[in-house]
Amino acid sequence: MLHEYATKVKLMMGIVFKAMAKSLNLEDNSFAKQLFGDQSLMQARFNFYPPCSRSDLVLGVKPHTDRSGVTCLLQDKDVEGLQVLIDGKWVRVPIVPHAIVLNLGDQMQIMSNGIYKSPMHRVVTNGEIMRLSVALFNEPDPETQIGPVEDLIDETRPRLYKNVKNYGRINYECYQRGEIALETVRF
Numbered sequence: 001m002l003h004e005y006a007t008k009v010k011l012m013m014g015i016v017f018k019a020m021a022k023s024l025n026l027e028d029n030s031f032a033k034q035l036f037g038d039q040s041l042m043q044a045r046f047n048f049y050p051p052c053s054r055s056d057l058v059l060g061v062k063p064h065t066d067r068s069g070v071t072c073l074l075q076d077k078d079v080e081g082l083q084v085l086i087d088g089k090w091v092r093v094p095i096v097p098h099a100i101v102l103n104l105g106d107q108m109q110i111m112s113n114g115i116y117k118s119p120m121h122r123v124v125t126n127g128e129i130m131r132l133s134v135a136l137f138n139e140p141d142p143e144t145q146i147g148p149v150e151d152l153i154d155e156t157r158p159r160l161y162k163n164v165k166n167y168g169r170i171n172y173e174c175y176q177r178g179e180i181a182l183e184t185v186r187f
């Protein structure tokens with residue numbers, strides 16, 4: 001069942017990458033060719049948040065940005081918890097029945113040379129009810145180099161990020177140290 005779901009999500013992501021490229025007047029495959037190479041990865045994470053008696057003090061997931069190109073999230077159908085940081089304020093992401101939440105990750109921010117943002121988000125806990133979510137993370141394989149699409153670099157918008165390999169690892173290590181991974185790959 002997971003395989004079937006992931007296959008369909010991949011199809012959807014392909015359509016989204018194309019639309020995102022088009023919206024910036026780029027070739028259709030500008031993002032897909034970096035994110036959907038033969039060896040590209042689709043990782044699934046099942047998040048389980050048990051009820052927490054000190055939900056005022058304890059987070060389900062601490063603030064982070066996703067390391068992915070794009071993340072596809074199936075939220076719990078009854079319990080909210082995901083929040084996004086907008087202008088310094090945590091804003092709840094509402095549950096929309098049968099909807100999938102698409103979140104852009106750091107690798108999309110790098111490839112779009114900073115035009116598309118990878119938002120900071122966190123998950124709060126609930127005092128009474130458990131919560132579940134399923135996230136699918138798309139990213140290139142660790143050996144594939146990614147970087148800003150050439151057509152998005154010019155005098156008015158200089159290159160913001162270096163070309164990098166294995167960004168997943170950079171992001172993971174920074175997360176452990178409480179550092180912002182994107183800052184470490186600035187050009």
Ligand SMILES: O=C(O)CCC(=O)C(=O)O
Binds near residue numbers: 073132
């Ligand atoms: O559980 C959620 O709604 C989001 C989880 C999340 O941000 C993640 O797995 O990266």
Ligand SMILES: [Fe+2]
Binds near residue numbers: 121
């Ligand atoms: Fe996340």
